[in-house]
Amino acid sequence: MKTKLLSTVLGISLLISSCSSELLVDEKMNGDFNSLKVPTGFNWNTSREVNFSIKIADVRFNNAKHVISIYSSVPKTGINPISRGAASVSSPFNTKISVASSLKELYVVRTSPDGLKTTEKVSLDNSSQLNLVLGGVSSGRIAASDVNLTSNYQSIVTETSPDCNTGCNTTIDENTSNKNLTLDSKTICLTGSNYTVNVTSINPVGGGTIRVCGNNITIKNLTLDGSLYYNLVVTTGASVTLNSFTWGSSNATIKNFGTLNVANTSSLSMSGSLKNFGTINFDNSISTGGRSTFSNGGTINVKGSFTPFASITNNGEFVADGAVTLNSNGLSFTNNGNFSSKSTLTVNSNVTLTNNGYLSANNMQVLNSSNVYNKCQLVVKNNLTIDNGFYINSYVFVGNNTVINGRAIVQLFNGSLFVTKTITVFDGHLDGQGSNYSLFKVTSSSPNLTGGKAPKITGTIQYAEPSGTMLASHFDVYAKSTTGEGIYIPKTSCNEGNGTAPVVLADTDNDGVIDVEDNYPNDASKAFDNYSTPSTVAFEDQWPYKGDYDLNDVVLSYSYQIVTNASNKVAQVKANYTLKAAGGSLQNGAGVQFNLPKGTAKNFVSSTGAELEAGQDSVVVLLFKQSGNELGGWNTFSGKSVSPKSYSFCFDLVDGPSLSTFGIGSYNPFIWDNGSTSGQLRKETHLLGKYPTKLMNTKMLGTMDDASLTNKYFSTSNGLPWAIEVSTNDFKYPVEFTSISSAYLKFANWATSGGTLSTDWYSNPANRIDSNIYRAN
Numbered sequence: 001m002k003t004k005l006l007s008t009v010l011g012i013s014l015l016i017s018s019c020s021s022e023l024l025v026d027e028k029m030n031g032d033f034n035s036l037k038v039p040t041g042f043n044w045n046t047s048r049e050v051n052f053s054i055k056i057a058d059v060r061f062n063n064a065k066h067v068i069s070i071y072s073s074v075p076k077t078g079i080n081p082i083s084r085g086a087a088s089v090s091s092p093f094n095t096k097i098s099v100a101s102s103l104k105e106l107y108v109v110r111t112s113p114d115g116l117k118t119t120e121k122v123s124l125d126n127s128s129q130l131n132l133v134l135g136g137v138s139s140g141r142i143a144a145s146d147v148n149l150t151s152n153y154q155s156i157v158t159e160t161s162p163d164c165n166t167g168c169n170t171t172i173d174e175n176t177s178n179k180n181l182t183l184d185s186k187t188i189c190l191t192g193s194n195y196t197v198n199v200t201s202i203n204p205v206g207g208g209t210i211r212v213c214g215n216n217i218t219i220k221n222l223t224l225d226g227s228l229y230y231n232l233v234v235t236t237g238a239s240v241t242l243n244s245f246t247w248g249s250s251n252a253t254i255k256n257f258g259t260l261n262v263a264n265t266s267s268l269s270m271s272g273s274l275k276n277f278g279t280i281n282f283d284n285s286i287s288t289g290g291r292s293t294f295s296n297g298g299t300i301n302v303k304g305s306f307t308p309f310a311s312i313t314n315n316g317e318f319v320a321d322g323a324v325t326l327n328s329n330g331l332s333f334t335n336n337g338n339f340s341s342k343s344t345l346t347v348n349s350n351v352t353l354t355n356n357g358y359l360s361a362n363n364m365q366v367l368n369s370s371n372v373y374n375k376c377q378l379v380v381k382n383n384l385t386i387d388n389g390f391y392i393n394s395y396v397f398v399g400n401n402t403v404i405n406g407r408a409i410v411q412l413f414n415g416s417l418f419v420t421k422t423i424t425v426f427d428g429h430l431d432g433q434g435s436n437y438s439l440f441k442v443t444s445s446s447p448n449l450t451g452g453k454a455p456k457i458t459g460t461i462q463y464a465e466p467s468g469t470m471l472a473s474h475f476d477v478y479a480k481s482t483t484g485e486g487i488y489i490p491k492t493s494c495n496e497g498n499g500t501a502p503v504v505l506a507d508t509d510n511d512g513v514i515d516v517e518d519n520y521p522n523d524a525s526k527a528f529d530n531y532s533t534p535s536t537v538a539f540e541d542q543w544p545y546k547g548d549y550d551l552n553d554v555v556l557s558y559s560y561q562i563v564t565n566a567s568n569k570v571a572q573v574k575a576n577y578t579l580k581a582a583g584g585s586l587q588n589g590a591g592v593q594f595n596l597p598k599g600t601a602k603n604f605v606s607s608t609g610a611e612l613e614a615g616q617d618s619v620v621v622l623l624f625k626q627s628g629n630e631l632g633g634w635n636t637f638s639g640k641s642v643s644p645k646s647y648s649f650c651f652d653l654v655d656g657p658s659l660s661t662f663g664i665g666s667y668n669p670f671i672w673d674n675g676s677t678s679g680q681l682r683k684e685t686h687l688l689g690k691y692p693t694k695l696m697n698t699k700m701l702g703t704m705d706d707a708s709l710t711n712k713y714f715s716t717s718n719g720l721p722w723a724i725e726v727s728t729n730d731f732k733y734p735v736e737f738t739s740i741s742s743a744y745l746k747f748a749n750w751a752t753s754g755g756t757l758s759t760d761w762y763s764n765p766a767n768r769i770d771s772n773i774y775r776a777n
Helices: 003-010 018-029 627-631 747-752
Strands: 047-056 066-071 083-087 093-100 105-111 117-123 129-134 170-172 180-183 187-190 193-202 208-212 215-220 230-234 239-243 253-256 259-262 268-270 273-276 279-282 286-288 293-296 299-302 306-308 312-314 317-320 324-326 332-335 338-347 352-355 358-366 371-374 377-380 383-386 389-392 395-404 409-413 417-426 429-433 438-442 456-459 461-464 480-482 528-531 535-539 554-564 570-581 588-597 601-605 618-624 645-653 668-673 684-686 723-726
Touching (some): 047 066, 047 083, 083 528, 105 129, 180 208, 208 215, 358 371, 371 377, 409 417, 409 438, 429 438, 554 588, 554 668, 570 627, 588 627, 618 627
Parallel strands (some): 215 239, 253 273, 259 279, 273 293, 293 312, 312 332, 324 338, 358 377, 358 383, 377 395, 395 417, 409 429, 417 438, 438 461, 461 480
Antiparallel strands (some): 528 554, 535 723, 588 668, 668 684
């Protein structure tokens, strides 16, 4: 420790063993510090690392870069951000920052590509990982992805059409004289063209098949009733017309790969399984039985109405000239293609309708306990009535009027759009979900809607209506209203969009970061400046022996400026260190180790004598080699004034690590005894838990008071350190021979609580004893 000082103070002209004599004195001075009982794992830092992952949900700019800036206080001119970087819809901004443990909140500023800024205050809890989604004012509600409202379109599995070259027990064509069919368990193939066959008897024991491979063939009197197992297959390129067709057997199957015309003069009730990969034309109304299965991967045209009583999947095009009524309890209707009713579409009786494609109707009713999930485009040409759940994750257009009754809830998710000409009844609940605002737009003036039950508008949604009749009391704190055009909603393959896209500002170096947010607008290799929290590291230099814990043998304040590129990779490291105190008698050198492979630091520059150290396996920068020579004297006794000395260095990184890996913190500062390294490995002292460099004599680990082999590196058996880090560059260090716990009243409380209590022990003047603090005069 302080051999020269001790000999002066004690009047001893000769020390038999300077090291052992110091330790005898230290035992009397540091008892209060040695008695501290700290929790296992305590790292003695007044700061902590926080990992951020910040996602962008604002799709207005497609995948353009937004700039994220994180501040430790309210952002204003002259305040440097702790961290800055780029984020887009597809790539989050990930960063790792070191903040004072006493800090309770941060400010996150998002600058969109049009230059507009939004600020969000983020509370810091004890978590080391914070995940944010930015893109609007968050409602704090469930996001669209959490309720599975994203489109889950899956095309129907296409089967291979058979032919009539093989597998036919009987083959009929236009030249066959007897065209009366007796259906049995065999396969009858119809080839050729322009003829009619007549089904006279059916006895398909074990099941049979009619396979149509010809063109313009007519089948009369086909009756698939009872429990018959029978198959009708229309192959690719074939065409057939069914006259006087009945289908009552749930065991019968129709597969169409060609063109199937059902020319019944009355409605057809269907049972069994229908799979369409071609074109089916129904000349009249149809309904499906409760045990049937119905899937369309081609085109179906119905000239009448359509009333299914079993679940339906449409992956192709379906057009019904008449009404479509979904009225069977528990029925599921899924549209992944184009579905249209030229009359009224009614969803009733606990039915679930999911639209992943394009769905249109002249009128639409959502009644009773039914629910509609629209994940693409839904168009109602005339009137829409909603009595229950109506969930929108894209676009709805109503050409005339919308009615939202009292039990109805209409939810729009993450930038969705609902457009209606008028709304005459609004007694239900309109809600916006997700971080991006959605828009409910009424294009014509609507009547005063304050009568009846009061409507409720909540969440991340804007209500646009030209007359402004909706009262402010109907909106919660998140929902917005306007009498204008409404917010911008980008146009997509499903959403028709609204308004004019914002203008993206200039980007001179084409790195994706707009010039006004780019710290290096003319250099594509750099984009952002990140600033560490100004801090101090204070060392005891007697490792592996305990010291007196006045923590003033070497005191260094420091700050970093980490330059990153538009991809959030580290491009440059700038550091400023100041030697504040040199109270040790050893020839203490100081340096800092970075978690970077050797040779990666390029263009190293220092105007103060700092240098890259050779022989290391990582990047190590030496600041100085003898602290006493640097200051020209000792400055750990009050009244003895010695000017601090500063050191700076800078180096570039090519294809550097991500900011989330490199971090913004203290890295690994250390001191070493330069008087014991001539031709041999040296003695180093690091912060608790930090690794030694390659040039340290690691045989000293675990000797004397050090417990690095059984505990964390550079800690005693009871978890005491040889250095501490303090989150200020103006740390008031103790005078000589005074332990830090005697200089700061709340230090022991902070340490024994594991850093959770008295986090301002060093920053609050009321917490220190000034007579035990070094003063220059």
